Amino acid sequence: MQDQYYAKIRKRVVEEKLVVVNRSIYGKGRPKVKKGDRVVPETIVLEGEMPGGFRSIPAGQILGVNGKEISKYLVKNIGDKVNKGDRLAFRKTFGIFSREVVSPIPGIVREIDLDNGVISVQLLPEFDRISAACWGEVLEVGESSVKIKTPASEIFGVAGAGKSREGILKILTPRDEFLISENINDNLGSKIIVGGSLILRESFAKALALSVNGIIAGGMHTLDFVSAGGRIVENFSSSDVGMTVVLTEGFGPAPISQQIFEILKKNEGRLSIINGEEGKLTIPLKTDKKLEAYLSDKTEGVRVLKIGDYVRIIGNFELGFEGKLTSINKSTQRLSNGLEVILATVKNSVKEVKVPVQNLEIIV
Amino acid sequence: MDKTHVPAASMQSYNLSSFESDANILEQLTRWLPIQIEKQVVENTLGNLKLYPQAIPVTKEALLTCQAYQIVQLISQYSQKPLVVEDKGNAIGLLPIPETVEEYSKTVSDSLFIVIMGANPVGVFDMWESRVANRKVATLVAFEGQADKKAKSIAKVNLDFGLDEIQKISLEPNKMVSIPTKEGQKVKLNIECEKDFKINNQKKLKIEIISGSFGIIFDCRGRPLKLPEPTSEGKEKIAKWRKGLNLE
Numbered sequence: 001m002q003d004q005y006y007a008k009i010r011k012r013v014v015e016e017k018l019v020v021v022n023r024s025i026y027g028k029g030r031p032k033v034k035k036g037d038r039v040v041p042e043t044i045v046l047e048g049e050m051p052g053g054f055r056s057i058p059a060g061q062i063l064g065v066n067g068k069e070i071s072k073y074l075v076k077n078i079g080d081k082v083n084k085g086d087r088l089a090f091r092k093t094f095g096i097f098s099r100e101v102v103s104p105i106p107g108i109v110r111e112i113d114l115d116n117g118v119i120s121v122q123l124l125p126e127f128d129r130i131s132a133a134c135w136g137e138v139l140e141v142g143e144s145s146v147k148i149k150t151p152a153s154e155i156f157g158v159a160g161a162g163k164s165r166e167g168i169l170k171i172l173t174p175r176d177e178f179l180i181s182e183n184i185n186d187n188l189g190s191k192i193i194v195g196g197s198l199i200l201r202e203s204f205a206k207a208l209a210l211s212v213n214g215i216i217a218g219g220m221h222t223l224d225f226v227s228a229g230g231r232i233v234e235n236f237s238s239s240d241v242g243m244t245v246v247l248t249e250g251f252g253p254a255p256i257s258q259q260i261f262e263i264l265k266k267n268e269g270r271l272s273i274i275n276g277e278e279g280k281l282t283i284p285l286k287t288d289k290k291l292e293a294y295l296s297d298k299t300e301g302v303r304v305l306k307i308g309d310y311v312r313i314i315g316n317f318e319l320g321f322e323g324k325l326t327s328i329n330k331s332t333q334r335l336s337n338g339l340e341v342i343l344a345t346v347k348n349s350v351k352e353v354k355v356p357v358q359n360l361e362i363i364v
Numbered sequence: 365m366d367k368t369h370v371p372a373a374s375m376q377s378y379n380l381s382s383f384e385s386d387a388n389i390l391e392q393l394t395r396w397l398p399i400q401i402e403k404q405v406v407e408n409t410l411g412n413l414k415l416y417p418q419a420i421p422v423t424k425e426a427l428l429t430c431q432a433y434q435i436v437q438l439i440s441q442y443s444q445k446p447l448v449v450e451d452k453g454n455a456i457g458l459l460p461i462p463e464t465v466e467e468y469s470k471t472v473s474d475s476l477f478i479v480i481m482g483a484n485p486v487g488v489f490d491m492w493e494s495r496v497a498n499r500k501v502a503t504l505v506a507f508e509g510q511a512d513k514k515a516k517s518i519a520k521v522n523l524d525f526g527l528d529e530i531q532k533i534s535l536e537p538n539k540m541v542s543i544p545t546k547e548g549q550k551v552k553l554n555i556e557c558e559k560d561f562k563i564n565n566q567k568k569l570k571i572e573i574i575s576g577s578f579g580i581i582f583d584c585r586g587r588p589l590k591l592p593e594p595t596s597e598g599k600e601k602i603a604k605w606r607k608g609l610n611l612e
Contacts, residue, residue, distance in 0.1 A: 008418070158415055221404050222411035223390070232414045251411030252404075315419025316412050316426045337427040338470030341420055356420035 005328065005342070006302045010312065010361045012248075013263050014154040017294035021152070021273060021282055023130050024145035024164065027051045031141045039132035041166075041271055041284070045146040049125035054110055059101040060117020063091045067117035080109045088119050133166040133273050134284030151291050153267065155248070155260050155281040157216070161230035162244030162276035167192040167213035169272045169283065171264060176255035179217055181206045188212050192274050192281070194264050198253040199245070204228055207243060214244040214274035216264070216281060218254040218320060225251065229276070244276040249320035257312070257322060259363070305360065311346055315359045323348030328357055389436060394594040396432035396481065398602045401425045421468065430468045431478055438465075438482020449487025449564050454571040459489040459504065466494065472501055472578050473609045480504060480540075481605070486587050487564050488571060500576035502542075505553070506583035509561035511537035518561045518584050524552035538601075540608025541582040545575035553580075561586070581609065 029048035033039060060067045073091040076082055082103040089101040103121050110122040136150030171194040172183045179195025181202045189210050195203065195217035201224045207215055222232060229241040232251075248256050256264075263283075273282040305311070305325060313321040323346040332340040341356040390407055397406070409429040412419070421427040449457040461475045469475040476491060489504040511518055515537050523531040523543065535541060545551060555569045563569050573580070585605070592598035606612070 219408075222407035223404075225411065232411050250415050252408035314412075314416040315422065316409050317422035319412065335420075335422055337421065337424040339420060339427065340470070355422065359416075359419045359422070 004304045005344075005357045007305045007309075007311070007357075008302050008361045009364055010156075011364055012156055012257055012259055014152075014156075014294050015263065016151065016153055016285060016287075016289075016291055018149055018291045019152045019154055019282065019294050020139060021134050021136070021148045021150050021284070022145055022164070022275075023132060023148060025050065025128055025130050026163065027125075027144065029130070029144040031143070031146060033132075033138045033141065033146060035138055035141055037138045038136075039138060039148060040135055041131060041133050043132040044129050045132050045138070045148070046130040046144070048128060048144070050128040051125055054107070054120050054122045055103075055105050057088065057101055057104070057119045057121065058117065059089050059119045062101050063089060063099050063117075064093070065091065065117070068114045070112070070117050070119075071114060074112065076103075076109050078109050078112060082107060082109060082121060088121075131166070133271060134282070135286045136284070150282075151285040151287050151289070153263055153283045153285065154294075155216075155246075155263060155283075157246040157248045157279040157281070158250055159225065159230060160244070160246040160276035160279035161225065161228050161239070161241075162214070162274075163240045164273060164275040164277070165192070165213040165244045166271060166273045169194065169264065169268050169270055171268050172196075175218070175258070175261040178253065179203045179215070184210065184212070186210060192216065192272050194256075194268075197249075197255045199224070201227070204243075204245070208241065212243055214246070214276075214281075216246045216248065216256070216274065218247065218249040218256040219252050220245065220247055222251045240276075244274045246274055246276060246279050246281055250314070252316070252319065254320035257320060259322070303362065305344070305357065305362065310363045311344075311360045312363050313346060313353065313355050313359055314361055315355075317355060317359070318353050321346065321348070321353055322363060323353070325360065326352075389433075391594065392436045392439070393429070393432045395592050395598060396435045396602065397428055397594075398599060398606055399425075399428065400596070400599065401429065405429075427468065427470070431474065434465050434468055434478045435482040438462075438479065439484070442483045447483050447485040447489075449485075449489070452565050454569065455488070455564060456503075456571070456573070457485065457487055457489040459483060459485055459491045461491060461493055461501065463494040471611075473611050476502055476578060476581065477606060477609050477611055480506070480581070480583060480609075484587070484589055485583075488569075488573075490573075491576065500547075500574070502576045502578040502581050503573045504581045504583060505555070505563060506587070507535075507557065507561050507563050508565075508587045509557070510586045510588070511560065515558065515560075517558055518586065519555055519557045519563070519582075521556075521582070522552075522554040523580075524554070526550060526552075535582050535584045537584055537586065538604075539582075539584045540605045541584060542579055542609055543582075544579040547575060547577040549575040551575055551580065 025046045029046040033045045059070050073089045075087045083106045086103045092098045107121045107123045111120040134150040136148045140147040170191045173196040177196035178198045184206045192214040197218040199217045199220045229239040267283045309325045311325045326347045327345045329343045343354045344357040409426050421430045465478045491502045493499045517534045518537045519535045552572045557567045592601045
């Protein structure tokens with residue numbers, strides 16, 4: 001039997017260090033600062049036109065005709081500018097009856113696919129301005145991104161979705177309670193809210209409707225996460241639905257780590273930057289203190305597990321439970337599902353949990 | 365005995381639609397669960413499996429979900445390059461059990477079930493363990509053809525273990541049948557397929573195999589295989605196939 005077991009090292013928080021914040025814009029931007037400039041949160045660092053997405057409308061299906069036939073009923077052509085609700089195609093049927101296709105968005109008719117009877121409307125580009133959202137010094141300026149060195153605390157989640165957004169941090173529930181829609185009220189627009197162990201689908205929808213900028217919670221149901229722009233395949237790359245989400249533990253209900261929650265509580269009311277692509281929350285600090293630089297990644301490789309290590313349980317059983325590793329069995333034991341495993345015991349002030357030794361990460 | 369190992373050749377056996385979306389993966393996975401598990405539990409298990417691939421499933425539901433995901437991954441892999449013994453004669457194909465499959469298996473039966481369902485091979489195959497080098501586990505005999513509703517048998521097989529008596533079996537359609545053997549035992553198989561069925565692209569096959577630790581598996585589900593639906597009927601079908609490999 002193996003006498004040493006390796007586990008992934010996970011860094012969950014960085015407190016009061018000099019970190020690098022990346023402020024970026026979708027598409028081609030125009031930098032408004034240069035290397036070495038001092039910035040404050042309101043300083044505009046980038047501006048540009050955010051390319052709009054497009055919507056495909058199944059015109060043939062709506063009109064009740066084959067793809068090619070839609071050309072007879074078109075009211076707009078490729079390149080035409082349309083407002084939301086403008087008629088794209090119209091068909092009169094049996095005298096008094098008619099069917100019409102309207103644009104669901106303002107934009108430009110981009111494509112008319114006669115094979116499939118689909119009209120695509122491109123959203124008009126939106127003017128966007130990106131502020132520094134922190135106190136610091138510009139390190140690097142690119143066409144669509146600006147790197148700023150700033151004193152900050154950082155929290156690393158395990159999954160996220162959505163672009164980088166800033167907002168005032170607001171805690172809505174204890175770390176182990178579900179974020180229900182009743183927790184979300186009208187004055188949370190443009191804030192970054194902290195839920196508890198689970199973001200429910202309706203809470204996410206309500207927050208999005210109220211223009212909340214970001215949500216942090218322990219977990220979210222997998223398909224809700226996918227609906228929120230997240231992916232569970234292809235390296236968790238995400239798209240943006242208009243609000244950013246960061247999960248600190250994983251999928252399904254899981255209380256936010258105590259260590260993370262303490263930092264969130266300590267910084268409630270501060271301006272923060274949430275980044276779904278990086279699964280990270282940055283809380284910039286206004287300080288003249290000389291701080292140590294933190295440039296490392298959130299994961300720090302693997303090392304041998306040692307009794308006394310502060311560990312975290314991963315996987316689908318007791319996800320996110322943290323405590324001290326008190327023992328590792330010498331021989332295998334059969335789980336209720338029949339798998340033979342080496343069990344490790346993790347203990348904190350509340351309870352003791354036994355899990356396969358592979359289901360542990362070392363928290364640093 | 366003229367026996368050769370042949371590589372996989374092409375055959376359109378599985379015709380799965382694309383795997384481009386997460387929801388699609390979840391739907392495919394649900395087909396391969398032998399019991400009803402709450403949808404959200406399956407989804408979250410899969411999400412956490414992708415997030416923490418090293419973690420061991422602790423509950424029965426999590427284990428079955430992980431195994432179903434292994435099947436879906438193998439289906440995706442083998443749909444690009446299906447596994448079929450096309451040579452006429454007594455050729456034997458190679459079907460390895462990936463190490464990742466073994467990690468999610470409590471017994472060798474689990475591994476065999478995952479690989480057979482995922483790879484969907486056609487012909488006679490030797491199945492090998494990856495973790496223990498050069499260890500044969502089983503011989504698989506997977507028939508091609510489709511049974512009509514009235515068919516009671518797809519093939520008759522004589523198994524000669526070198527003893528006084530020859531064991532005779534008639535294989536029923538849509539079943540998985542396993543015959544235990546001693547590891548390393550030579551067994552002569554004399555297979556006669558019924559109407560509409562073939563093995564190694566022929567109606568009759570005489571072949572000698574050297575047994576693995578598990579034995580001989582007859583896959584009588586026919587090919588092309590209709591995937592089980594994610595309904596209670598589909599679950600019954602999977603439970604029946606699992607039972608054929610001595611799984612609960």
